[in-house]
Amino acid sequence: MKQILVTGGLGFIGSHTVVALQEKGYEVVIIDNLSNSSIEVLDGIEHITGVRPIFEELDLRDKEKVEAFFSTYASVEGVIHFAASKAVGESVQNPLLYYENNLAALVYILKELAKKGSANFIFSSSCTVYGQPDTLPITESAPVKKAESPYGNTKQVGEEIIKDTCNIAAGLKAIALRYFNPIGAHDSAEIGELPLGVPQNLVPFITQTAAGLRKELSVFGDDYPTEDGTCVRDYIHVVDLAKAHVIALERLLEDKNEGNYEIFNLGTGTGSSVLEVIQSFEKVSGEKLNYKIAPRRAGDVIAVYADTTKANNVLGWKSELTLDDAMASAWKWEKKVRGL
Ligand code: UD1
Numbered sequence: 001m002k003q004i005l006v007t008g009g010l011g012f013i014g015s016h017t018v019v020a021l022q023e024k025g026y027e028v029v030i031i032d033n034l035s036n037s038s039i040e041v042l043d044g045i046e047h048i049t050g051v052r053p054i055f056e057e058l059d060l061r062d063k064e065k066v067e068a069f070f071s072t073y074a075s076v077e078g079v080i081h082f083a084a085s086k087a088v089g090e091s092v093q094n095p096l097l098y099y100e101n102n103l104a105a106l107v108y109i110l111k112e113l114a115k116k117g118s119a120n121f122i123f124s125s126s127c128t129v130y131g132q133p134d135t136l137p138i139t140e141s142a143p144v145k146k147a148e149s150p151y152g153n154t155k156q157v158g159e160e161i162i163k164d165t166c167n168i169a170a171g172l173k174a175i176a177l178r179y180f181n182p183i184g185a186h187d188s189a190e191i192g193e194l195p196l197g198v199p200q201n202l203v204p205f206i207t208q209t210a211a212g213l214r215k216e217l218s219v220f221g222d223d224y225p226t227e228d229g230t231c232v233r234d235y236i237h238v239v240d241l242a243k244a245h246v247i248a249l250e251r252l253l254e255d256k257n258e259g260n261y262e263i264f265n266l267g268t269g270t271g272s273s274v275l276e277v278i279q280s281f282e283k284v285s286g287e288k289l290n291y292k293i294a295p296r297r298a299g300d301v302i303a304v305y306a307d308t309t310k311a312n313n314v315l316g317w318k319s320e321l322t323l324d325d326a327m328a329s330a331w332k333w334e335k336k337v338r339g340l
Contacts, residue, residue, distance in 0.1 A: 001027045003075050004249065007060060007109070008082030009053065010037035012193040013124065013182055016242035017080060019048050019191070024246055028053040029073055031060065031083065036196060044190035060105035070112040078120040078249050081109060084154070087200055088299060091151035102154035106161060114169035120252035121174040122245055123162055127234070127265070127304055128152040129178060136271075137307035140178070140263050148299055159263070166261040173260045175248045180234035180267030180306050182241050184326030185333035192333030193238075202277060203235075203327070207334035210287045218294035219274050224302050230274035234267035234305035237321035237329075241266055244317045251315065258314075267306030268319045277323065284328040 004021055008014040009030030015037075018028050022045070030042075030053050039055075046052040058065050060083055070076070084102045085091065091098040106123075113119035129152065130138050131145030147153035162174045183203040185192030198214070199205045209217045222229035244266050251257055272280075278289055312318050334340075 001025065002077045002253070003027045003029060003073065005029050005031065005073065005076045005079045006082065007031045007079070008037075008084065010034065010039070010041040011082055013179070013238055013241060014080075014082040015041050015045060015191045016186060016238045017082070017245045018045055018053055019186065020239075020242040020246045021249075022049040022051050022053070029076065030055045031058045031069065033057065033059040033083070036085070038194065041191060047190045048186060048188050060108060061100055063108045066105075066108040066112060078122070078253060079109065079113065080122040080245055080249060081106065082124045084124065086151060088149045088151050089200065091149050091154075095150035098150045098154050102151075103157060103161065106158050110162065110165045110169075110172075113172055114165060116171065118171040119173070120249060121162065121172065122248050122252075123158060123174060123176045125159055125176040125178045125263075126152070126155045127178050127180045127267070127306065129156050129159065130304065132301040133304060136303060137269060137305050138265065139307040140265055140310055163261045173252045173257055174262075175252060175257070176261075176263045177244065177248060178263065178265050179241060180236050180265070180304065182238045183235045183330060184237040184239065184321070185329045186239060187329050187332070189329070189332045189336040192330065192337070194337065202274065203330050204334075206278065206281050206289060207330050209291070210281070210285060210289055210331065211334050211338045211340060213338070215290070217278070217289060217291040219278075219291055220294055220300060221296035222293045224296075226273055226303055228273050228275045231300055232271035232273050232303035232305065234270065235272055235277065235323055235326060236267050236319055237326040239329075240319040240321050244311065244315065247315055247317045264311045264315055265306040265308060266311060267308055269306055269308040271303055271305035272323055277327070280323045281327045281331065284324050285331045287331075
C-alpha cells in the first residue's frame with residue numbers, strides 16, 4: 001500500500017482529500033498543527049472510510065521536526081501540501097506569520113524531498129494568483145498579476161519556489177493546483193468546513209446565518225458590472241476538488257506528467273454571482289436567508305471563473321457536482337455541527 005503524506009489533512013480541503021485517497025487504497029499520514037482545525041476530524045474521516053489515518057501533530061515551521069519526520073517516514077511516496085494560512089485580511093495584519101507558515105514550511109519540506117531519489121509533490125495554489133484577469137474564462141497561461149496581499153504573494157512565490165526546485169532536484173516532480181472557490185461538504189456530513197470565529201468566506205457565512213449564529217449576511221456590493229451587480233466566482237464542490245488531488249498525484253506516481261512541474265486550474269468553468277449562490281441555498285434548504293446589500297469589500301475582484309480545458313483534457317478530471325449539491329451538503333453539515 002503506497003503511503004501518502006497530507007499536510008493540513010485535518011483542514012477543509014485536506015480532510016476531504018484524505019477520504020478520497022483512502023477510498024483509492026492509499027495509506028495516509030496526516031501532519032497538522034491544529035491551528036485552524038480540530039482533532040475530531042480524524043473521527044469524521046474514520047466514520048466515512050472505516051480507516052483511521054496515521055496522525056502526527058507537528059508544526060512544519062520546525063525544521064528539525066520536519067527532517068525527523070521524513071527520516072521516520074522514509075517510505076512516503078507522495079506529498080499533498082495543504083498546510084497554510086489563508087485569510088487575506090489577517091495576512092495584511094501579520095505578514096511574517098504568512099511568510100513563515102506558507103513559505104518557510106514549504107522550503108523545509110522541499111529540502112527533504114529534494115534529498116530523496118524520487119518524490120511527488122502536489123501544492124495547494126489559488127486562482128488569487130491571477131488577480132482581476134483581463135479575459136474570462138481564465139486559462140493557466142493567463143498572466144500572474146502582482147499580488148494584492150501577503151497571502152496572495154505566498155501562493156505566487158510558493159509556485160516559483162517549487163518550479164525552481166524542480167529544475168535542479170532530479171526526481172522531484174510537482175503539480176500546482178489553482179483552486180477557484182471551494183465550498184460544500186462530504187455528503188455524509190461527517191466532515192466539512194469549520195471556520196474559527198466569524199467566517200470570512202461566503203458559504204459558511206450563509207449557513208451560519210441560516211443556523212442563527214449570525215444576524216444577517218452582508219452582500220458586498222451590488223453595483224459591479226455583472227448581470228445582477230454582485231461579484232461572480234467559480235464555486236467548486238470540495239468533493240470534486242478532493243478527487244482532482246488523487247488524479248494529479250497518480251499522474252505523478254505513474255510518470256504521466258509532461259515536464260516535472262505542471263499547473264492546473266480546478267474549477268467548474270461556470271461563474272455564479274453572490275445572489276445566485278443565495279438563491280441556490282434557499283432552494284435546496286427551504287430556508288429564507290436574511291441578507292442585505294452592503295458596500296463593496298476592499299480587494300474583491302469583479303468576476304473570476306476557470307477555463308478547465310487543461311484539467312479536463314490533460315488531467316482527465318471534470319467537476320461533476322453542482323452548486324445546488326454543494327449548498328445542500330454545506331447546509332447538512334452546518335445543521336449537524338449545530339445540532340439542528
Ligand atoms: C477569498 C480570497 C482568496 C482566497 C479565498 C480562500 C479575497 C479578496 N479573496 O476568495 O484570495 O483564496 O478566499 O478561501 O479575500 N461575500 C459577500 N458577503 C460575505 C462574504 C463574501 O458578499 O459575507 C462575497 C464576496 O464579496 C465575493 C464572494 O462572496 O464576491 C466570495 O467571497 P469569498 O468566499 O470570501 O471568496 P473570495 O473573495 O473569492
